[in-house]
Amino acid sequence: MGIAADLLDGKIGAGARAITWLDDGDPRGAEVIKRIFPHTGRAHVIGITGPPGAGKSTLTDIIVAELRAREQRVGVVAIDPSSPFTGGAILGDRVRMARHTLDPGVFIRSIGTRGSAGGLSRSTHDACLVLDAMGFDAVIVETVGVGQDEIDVVNLAHTTIIVGVPGLGDEVQAVKAGILEAGEIFVVNKADREGYPATQRQFELMLHLREQSRPDETWRPPLLRAVANAGEGAVEIVDAIAAHRAHLDESGGFAQRSGLREREQVLALLRERLAREAIAHAGDSILAEVEARKLDPYSAIEKLTGQG
């Protein structure tokens, strides 16, 4: 399979094609993964998440530049919400990343959120494996928004960066708090804005509560400041990423997280596959009954799984 070999040689076109196949559920994608898998497990997967408006794209941009300055090759998987007529708006947002597009040491790829039901995590993880096999040292996964999807996605990372921003209301802080558990590095971006000290204090408080609730945790998440659109903060963030990587290597956490990620991938694939098959075998008439509301979902499941 030439594409697997090309991909392992770091050829961009081969990587792009493999990711498209995997996104589309084309069986050739699975074949590629099987061939490249023994060559993966080396890339450092870094998740970046936070509320809309926190400046995640700009922050990703300066982190990429700093990693490049340290001679690391960087892949970026940007998660875009899917909409037939707004794709352009999102892509426009990526224009800021344009300065990296001529750099062969950087590869940027967008993944749509269409498909759902665990599909986002699965596609993202597949893309990370491909970039890993292509020899990128770091793979950054940048999400939009903050929701369960984002939590699932960042749970797949070795290191997760949670981005906050001054001046958002209590509700936002609460939403952010929901993913606080997942983060290893915290960054308050747009730190030149009014309201920065209050936001900083909120994060400090949350991190303090987290420490108290986990006395055995050996990694203490740093709280950093950034002004991404002025290029400020990248050095400290990349230092923290390197420190967390060293911590993971020492504790055995790096291989452990990689393994758990593969495990989650199997479960996601299994859910997709089995549901598709059960419906294909016996489901159509049962589903029609449910759609007509003549049969309740729980009774339908018993029929579909032969436990009626």
Add this chain to the structure above:
Amino acid sequence: MGIAADLLDGKIGAGARAITWLDDGDPRGAEVIKRIFPHTGRAHVIGITGPPGAGKSTLTDIIVAELRAREQRVGVVAIDPSSPFTGGAILGDRVRMARHTLDPGVFIRSIGTRGSAGGLSRSTHDACLVLDAMGFDAVIVETVGVGQDEIDVVNLAHTTIIVGVPGLGDEVQAVKAGILEAGEIFVVNKADREGYPATQRQFELMLHLREQSRPDETWRPPLLRAVANAGEGAVEIVDAIAAHRAHLDESGGFAQRSGLREREQVLALLRERLAREAIAHAGDSILAEVEARKLDPYSAIEKLTGQG
């Protein structure tokens, strides 16, 4: 089964217990659904979504008050992100709804996002069925944030309200645009804020694009303004909800959406159930191999589903 009868009598305690069982995957929950299902299909399910900070809770509060003024009984399913130490912050946000807690015509229930993998949609839909059976005329599903989860959840509604707010950046508008397809009513909240005209124009443009891309659509989504914390806008929103309900009744869309929701529920249940069973039967050693990265996920799936 006394609890099903109590629930159909509208007893709050019975409803709360059934929802807890369903959340926990307790088999008694499924038994309750089977019994009450023939008595459901009447409640108007209304989804409310939008970015963090858009004031969705306050807006929900004034919509509930207006529906009550029109003598409708209202259930609210509030989706809260789950975090062991921030539950309080979120609940605090619900304090605004406190004025309704002594009103027997209102029942508010929070659903956690823990569990994931389609579990949020499933739990939310189960809760809607329970509130429907209890005789609530309207069931409002209020989400946090904007992500695929939110899209899944609002896709379950008969009528979806998308809430925007002035002064958020382009990224937020883009995120909002991702769920624009799902909405039937658009509200710009906090319309007394600076930046309202620009946000209003953005929404108008997006709605115009949507109309052009769907020439056959018979419902034209209204764009409304609200200042929820001053109580402004509720009358117009509830009028629009009623107008959309009338449109659904005329077009047959009400029953159709209810049916599709049940269908989605079956697929979600099926994915959960089958994956659990496949792992229970044959999965442990295979999963261990995957976790040790000795086996790739796609080969693991072939072994688990007997297609190796």
